Amino acid sequence: MKEANQAILDALSADESQLIEGWQGALPAGAQIASQSSRAEARQLLEGLRDGLRAGGAPDALDAPAWSSLREGLAGFSRSRAAKGETAGETSLFVLALKKPLFDALQARFGSDPAALAGTLWSVTTLIDRVAQHTVTTFQQSREEIIRRQQEELLELSTPVVKLWEGVLAVPMIGVLDSSRTQLVMESLLQSIVETGSGLAIIDITGVPTVDTLVAQHLLKTVTAIRLMGADCIISGIRPQIAQTIVHLGIDLQGITTKASLADALAVALQRTGWRVSRAA
Incomplete structure (x- = not known):
């Protein structure tokens, strides 16, 4: 050799x-x-x-x-x-x-x-x-x-945490929710709550195609974590099909504010934070 x-x-x-x-x-x-x-x-x-x-x-x-x-x-x-x-x-x-x-x-x-x-x-x-x-x-x-x-970069891009105004954050969810993505959303949202001192977060699931037991559990965990941080949460984008699915699955969202659209959630957020929007004459 x-x-x-x-x-x-x-x-x-x-x-x-x-x-x-x-x-x-x-x-x-x-x-x-x-x-x-x-x-x-x-x-x-x-x-x-x-x-x-x-x-x-x-x-x-x-x-x-x-x-x-x-x-x-x-x-x-x-x-x-x-x-x-x-x-x-x-x-x-x-x-x-x-x-x-x-x-x-x-x-x-x-x-x-x-x-x-x-x-x-x-x-x-x-x-x-x-x-x-x-x-x-x-x-x-x-x-x-x-x-x-x-994939990690796409996850970060697909789950941005947006500061709407003082004290109010929003997370528009698009695509399928799984454990890793929910964990990323939770970490980003909780960190933003700490950094901005916000007391209200809106999670919009209009872009989530389906909601099953696993997705609902992920959402409930996120809401629980937000509340442990001393903030409150509104879930928007509850379409009729999703509402029926949640009922059939027996998922309890009692105590969580839910709205059909992001616009409705924004109206509630404005009211809770003491803001009033009026049309200019």
Whole structure:
């Protein structure tokens, strides 16, 4: 294995520009190493491979400490490609294309020794395949992280806490309510109550398509938390279908002010806070 590792290291340590040109030629059109960023990625991967081979890393043990530099480079490489919207297949194909220039370099060196050539080519294949597999894994993790972050950002955007006027907050709910989203709403609303000193919050569910037992329980928990903070709550957007569903489910909203529309809730809020709105003559 040492001889094969040294042969691969020698091939990687030869003319880097020529190696990258051969790498580029093995890629399909549109995926070639043309930009400065892609060339920098290629050089970083080559350096990680060289570091691992110098440290005696086995081609079939990419999780060994010797390959730590390569793994770090692959993680950054995968995050960059995922952020650009590329697929896992395109990313692994970029890595697999490195085989061609390495095969050419090793064949030129061991052309007269078929046994040595076969063993070295097997080591190269094992190493690059493991690198490509690791790239796919890190790519998927990066993509999942991006999706999770986007979901959190969308949740925050879809549940804004709006200060209507002094002492009155409103939360327009749009879409399906689940445990994580309700928790986010509760945390944002309670924090806003503390920051603004508001004594009244309006939760508008006009944009919530359906209300079942779970959704109702989430709403009741939110109202309870608001009251524990010393504020009161009005639930608006109680459409006829939702009212019938709540009755059929046997959900008790007694003691909670409910209104059919946000306008009705605003009228109640104005009255409770001592405001009077009149039309100009």
